[in-house]
Amino acid sequence: MPTKKPGQTARGTQSGRPIMVLFDILGQRWTLRILWELRGGRLTFRQLRERCDDVSPTSLNKRLKSLRELALIDLEKSGFGYTQLGIELGEKLADMNQWSERWAKSLDR
Amino acid sequence: MPTKKPGQTARGTQSGRPIMVLFDILGQRWTLRILWELRGGRLTFRQLRERCDDVSPTSLNKRLKSLRELALIDLEKSGFGYTQLGIELGEKLADMNQWSERWAKSLDR
DNA sequence: TCTATTGCTACTGTTTGTGTAGCGGAATTC
């Protein structure tokens, strides 16, 4: 299945609305994790695999391919890393991290 | 597979860090969409199914069960809806929606 | 009692993800 871009129909919707396309890719396993692990700077394919609990190269490659097509990450000599757009999305994940800590505390009580 | 809560190991990690648990549940298909569709208020099981492009009841039920265990949504007489914690997460999704619109415009160029 | 709606489940087939092994290419080392 080719990666769907905003404006095109994505898994589970016909609208092509950007948020639906985003939910499509983020709703696939490892996507969120990959974006998260890149927050500290560029990583090679193999470094990224290690950080992601040795995700299978098959899955990793599929996700990286999609994320590159969607212009969220790119590949340079020093490895995979955020594009300008990806940085913004990474900030959203950082927000979620903060929220998740409060969430965990609430669940404890 | 039982739903993992923060502090417990989740799919793809041993740490139990809240963000990893969150990525686990959000990285399953339909989770993000379900949370998104509840933004306008409570919906019954069947209403939610319709909004989610007729997702199979099997999948919907699994997600709802997980989200309830994680205290992100609850079920009242008027249907499924956000908990207090869920509202906060819903706001993050609203942020993402705004971002995704800018993202789509950037991709056009 | 009959009807309609609720949340939910069983069952089966398709799609998605996993795990191992290893490829070809480029850079580095001896």
Added chain:
DNA sequence: GAATTCCGCTACACAAACAGTAGCAATAGA
């Protein structure tokens, strides 16, 4: 210049997740 080491990536077979249809038990209203 041959061998080694790293790079991104792929093939293939297996396991887990998801989908689609049908229909259940429980509740409420007429």
